[in-house]
Amino acid sequence: MTIHTKIFKNPIKIVETSSIAGKLESNGPLSKYFDIKLEDNLYGEKSWESAEIKIINNNFKNILKKAKLKSKDIDYLIAGDLLNQNIASSFAVKDFNIPYFGIYGACSTFGEGLIIASMIISGGFARKILVGTSSHFCSAEKQFRFPLEFGSQRTPTSTWTVTGHGCAILSNKCEKKVPEIKSITTGKIIDMGINDANNMGAAMAPAALDTIITHLRDLNLSTDYYDLIITGDLGHVGQEILIKLALEKKIEFKNLNDCGILIFNRNKQDVQAGGSGCACSAVTFCSYLYKKIITSRFKKILLVPTGALMNTISIQQNQTIPAIAHAISVEFN
Amino acid sequence: MTIHTKIFKNPIKIVETSSIAGKLESNGPLSKYFDIKLEDNLYGEKSWESAEIKIINNNFKNILKKAKLKSKDIDYLIAGDLLNQNIASSFAVKDFNIPYFGIYGACSTFGEGLIIASMIISGGFARKILVGTSSHFCSAEKQFRFPLEFGSQRTPTSTWTVTGHGCAILSNKCEKKVPEIKSITTGKIIDMGINDANNMGAAMAPAALDTIITHLRDLNLSTDYYDLIITGDLGHVGQEILIKLALEKKIEFKNLNDCGILIFNRNKQDVQAGGSGCACSAVTFCSYLYKKIITSRFKKILLVPTGALMNTISIQQNQTIPAIAHAISVEFN
Numbered sequence: 213m214t215i216h217t218k219i220f221k222n223p224i225k226i227v228e229t230s231s232i233a234g235k236l237e238s239n240g241p242l243s244k245y246f247d248i249k250l251e252d253n254l255y256g257e258k259s260w261e262s263a264e265i266k267i268i269n270n271n272f273k274n275i276l277k278k279a280k281l282k283s284k285d286i287d288y289l290i291a292g293d294l295l296n297q298n299i300a301s302s303f304a305v306k307d308f309n310i311p312y313f314g315i316y317g318a319c320s321t322f323g324e325g326l327i328i329a330s331m332i333i334s335g336g337f338a339r340k341i342l343v344g345t346s347s348h349f350c351s352a353e354k355q356f357r358f359p360l361e362f363g364s365q366r367t368p369t370s371t372w373t374v375t376g377h378g379c380a381i382l383s384n385k386c387e388k389k390v391p392e393i394k395s396i397t398t399g400k401i402i403d404m405g406i407n408d409a410n411n412m413g414a415a416m417a418p419a420a421l422d423t424i425i426t427h428l429r430d431l432n433l434s435t436d437y438y439d440l441i442i443t444g445d446l447g448h449v450g451q452e453i454l455i456k457l458a459l460e461k462k463i464e465f466k467n468l469n470d471c472g473i474l475i476f477n478r479n480k481q482d483v484q485a486g487g488s489g490c491a492c493s494a495v496t497f498c499s500y501l502y503k504k505i506i507t508s509r510f511k512k513i514l515l516v517p518t519g520a521l522m523n524t525i526s527i528q529q530n531q532t533i534p535a536i537a538h539a540i541s542v543e544f545n
Numbered sequence: 546m547t548i549h550t551k552i553f554k555n556p557i558k559i560v561e562t563s564s565i566a567g568k569l570e571s572n573g574p575l576s577k578y579f580d581i582k583l584e585d586n587l588y589g590e591k592s593w594e595s596a597e598i599k600i601i602n603n604n605f606k607n608i609l610k611k612a613k614l615k616s617k618d619i620d621y622l623i624a625g626d627l628l629n630q631n632i633a634s635s636f637a638v639k640d641f642n643i644p645y646f647g648i649y650g651a652c653s654t655f656g657e658g659l660i661i662a663s664m665i666i667s668g669g670f671a672r673k674i675l676v677g678t679s680s681h682f683c684s685a686e687k688q689f690r691f692p693l694e695f696g697s698q699r700t701p702t703s704t705w706t707v708t709g710h711g712c713a714i715l716s717n718k719c720e721k722k723v724p725e726i727k728s729i730t731t732g733k734i735i736d737m738g739i740n741d742a743n744n745m746g747a748a749m750a751p752a753a754l755d756t757i758i759t760h761l762r763d764l765n766l767s768t769d770y771y772d773l774i775i776t777g778d779l780g781h782v783g784q785e786i787l788i789k790l791a792l793e794k795k796i797e798f799k800n801l802n803d804c805g806i807l808i809f810n811r812n813k814q815d816v817q818a819g820g821s822g823c824a825c826s827a828v829t830f831c832s833y834l835y836k837k838i839i840t841s842r843f844k845k846i847l848l849v850p851t852g853a854l855m856n857t858i859s860i861q862q863n864q865t866i867p868a869i870a871h872a873i874s875v876e877f878n
Contacts, residue, residue: 214617216644218670259862284547288731296629297856298649302734306867311549311731313657314854316631316647324646328661335668337551355858398621398644401635521635521647523628525688529592534639 216397217430217539223392224330226542227340227383229498230275232267234349234375236483237495240476245499246376247274253350253375260350261295268293268304268346271377275342279381283308286381287338290329292321293346293490294373295355300346310342319416319445320399320519321345322378322494323538327396329382330540336384344379347489356409356524369411371447371472371488378494380502389544391505397427397539401521409527412535413450413472413485416518419535420446421457423516427539428463435465439510442501444493444517444537445472447486471496471517493517505544515540549730550763550872556725557663559875560673560716562831563608565600567682567708569816570828573809578832579709580607586683586708593684594628601626601637601679604710608675612714616641619714620671623662625654626679626823627706628688633679643675652749652778653732653852654678655711655827656871660729662715663873669717677712680822689742689857702744704780704805704821711827713835722877724838730760730872734854742853742860745868746783746805746818749851752868753779754790756849760872761796768798772843775834777826777850777870778805780819804829804850826850838877848873 230247238249248270255263268291276282289310291301298314305312317324325343332338350360352373358364382393402422406415420443428434435441446454451470458465471493472486497515504510518537526533563580571582581603588596601624609615622643624634631647638645650657658676665671683693685706691697715726735755739748753776761767768774779787784803791798804826805819830848837843851870859866 214620261858261862287547292649294630295856296858297627297651297854299854299856299859302854302867302869303859303864306734306736309733312734312869313661313731314649316625316649318630328646328665331668331670332661332664335664335670337664337668398646400642401639401645403639521630521632523630523632525594525629526632526636529594531636534635536635536645 215430216426217395219395220334222384223394224333225383225386226391227381227386228275228279229380229502230271230278231378231495231499232271232376233495236481237374237376237475240481242475242500245503260348260354264300264346264348264351265304267377268300271379272344275379275381283310286310286340286342288313288332288341290315290325290341290343291345292316294352317536318519318521319488319490319492320517320536320538321490323517323540326540327398327538330393330396333382333384340381340383342379342381344377345490345494346377347373347491349373349375352489366484367410368484369449370484371412371445371486372483373489374475374487374491374495376491376495378491378498380498391502391542391544393540394543395431395541397423399423399536399538401534401536403532403534405532407530407532409522412488412520413447414453415520415533416535417446417450417453417457420454420516420518420537423537423539435463438512438514439467440513441465441468442513442515443470445488446470446518447472449485505542512543515542548763549759550728552728553667555717556727557666558716558719559724560714560719561608561612562713562835563604563611564828564832565604565710566828569814570707570709570808573814575808575833578836593681593687597633597679597681597684598637600710601633604712605641605677608712608714616643619643619673619675621646621665621674623648623658623674623676624678625649627685650869651852651854652821652823652825653850653869653871654823656850656873659873660731660871663726663729666715666717673714673716675712675714677710678823678827679710680706680824682706682708685822699817700743701817702782703817704745704778704819705816706822707808707820707824707828709824709828711824711831713831724835724875724877726873727876728764728874730756732756732869732871734867734869736865736867738865740863740865742855745821745853746780747786748853748866749868750779750783750786750790753787753849753851753870756870756872768796771845771847772800773846774798774801775846775848776803778821779803779851780805782818838875845876848875
């Protein structure tokens with residue numbers, strides 16, 4: 213049996229996080245945990261793309277300020293977003309002068325970044341790595357679905373792309389006691405034949421389950437080892453499917469949640485099945501979750517960012533949606 | 546001064562490579578080095594995207610066959626391409642059941658993959674990693690420029706997206722003597738204000754120079770340490786700019802070449818300034834260069850894949866083109 217989970221002998225320190233969130237998110241239940249809140253999602257720019265670039269740029273500046281670091285203190289910058297060719301990230305970071313890796317794992321990208329950064333640091337190739345991912349409802353909606361002006365009606369299974377950016381600085385050392393990455397499980401691509409781009413939760417739930425099962429099996433743990441197992445953006449529809457699929461394999465979750473469910477108030481905010489996007493798990497982790505770990509509300513969490521790896525052409529060509537999920541175990545002892 | 550170059554105490558073994566090339570490339574000067582040559586770039590499929598997916602899938606199968614390995618022997622698969630949201634790679638690898646990282650660095654992606662894979666292996670997190678990148682002239686042209694049926698006239702500075710896929714298996718061990726990655730230099734994003742999407746060579750040349758200078762400075766080497774310094778896809782126009790910019794900094798190349806120049810015969814093939822695309826450096830390295838290293842034609846090469854990080858929206862919005870280049874030192878002793 214192949215072991216896909218890697219355990220760090222010296223856990224990787226998450227020394228700082230920063231989050232920026234859009235207007236709708238800032239009116240939601242996690243509002244008080246965000247570092248920067250937008251009052252207007254255009255953020256003083258002329259296009260949604262430029263707004264997303266500014267969001268990323270400002271959040272990277274903010275985390276450096278919070279951590280009292282300069283660009284030159286960061287060995288690598290790992291970033292990604294949902295825009296074609298990752299332009300939001302690469303445009304946003306060009307002033308920072310930091311060796312750069314662009315990554316793409318759809319809404320799982322934040323998890324992919326944490327995993328790659330952890331292995332690079334653990335291998336001794338970096339002291340500090342900055343990882344961040346963004347999404348913007350308007351730039352994503354325009355690119356993946358319909359022009360905003362069209363005002364298309366949304367299906368109940370659809371999710372709402374989170375506007376924002378979450379980033380974290382990882383290091384091998386920290387003077388303070390901070391949350392640590394103990395182990396990582398990199399996901400495999402899972403495609404169960406879903407081809408409805410408005411039901412990404414259904415496409416991603418089997419991938420989330422596959423990675424969670426792999427993680428627990430590799431480490432010989434049961435679900436209740438963690439105070440919280442939190443998926444990225446399955447939303448209400450995807451979470452129901454995850455719970456059902458897990459029960460078929462005799463796995464019961466007592467402590468399951470989802471960033472896409474947490475970030476909005478479904479009863480008061482018209483977001484259909486919940487939040488999604490590269491920013492969904494990144495913003496939720498870098499605000500609410502990080503703070504709740506530090507205050508010991510959660511001592512052990514398993515973060516499982518999920519991604520649906522389609523594009524508009526693949527949907528038009530009637531292809532199914534491959535999905536992926538990564539697991540990152542974060543503990544605070 | 547920050548050192549951006551990492552040296553491997555135990556160099557990373559490039560245990561096997563495999564290449565697939567399109568029809569035009571297979572009629573070019575490197576033809577005899579390719580593993581698989583297409584007679585028709587649609588490759589029996591109904592769309593260019595499906596053809597690209599099949600190219601990747603078949604080349605990954607071919608390298609496993611050449612290396613006498615199975616999917617389960619590979620710890621991580623790192624892949625990327627030029628299509629929006631990296632769909633060619635993620636669709637192509639979904640049957641392999643290998644933990645997956647999607648990466649995006651435009652035409653520098655193969656270099657980014659080699660660098661990330663080398664650090665993961667050196668850190669002890671993997672025994673074998675498969676890295677591969679693809680591009681397809683038709684899927685790229687359709688996505689980035691004009692419909693193929695439109696038959697647009699190409700400018701003299703434009704480059705021709707290489708159709709194909711190159712992949713390599715990296716490992717910490719190999720029974721045979723094989724080319725080894727000795728050191729790596731990760732590039733920073735450089736934007737010198739070029740905004741002509743038909744002159745990517747000009748946008749990328751300053752990034753290539755920045756990374757080459759960083760590499761040589763970090764290791765205290767001069768250009769003639771290497772038998773060959775080979776950029777990814779600057780083409781004839783970009784290479785001229787690179788040579789001129791280098792001379793301004795009193796750097797002279799005696800042994801410079803470019804994969805985009807090597808892969809086509811400019812006098813006989815109508816490819817304007819040369820080849821480009823994620824497949825350009827990947828196919829050239831995994832065919833011609835790898836074989837020439839093994840036969841000791843080149844004992845020390847510096848591979849410098851280059852990437853232009855724009856998309857169609859950024860060009861339409863009059864943004865300049867950020868570029869990046871990574872350097873990988875490959876030696877055979």
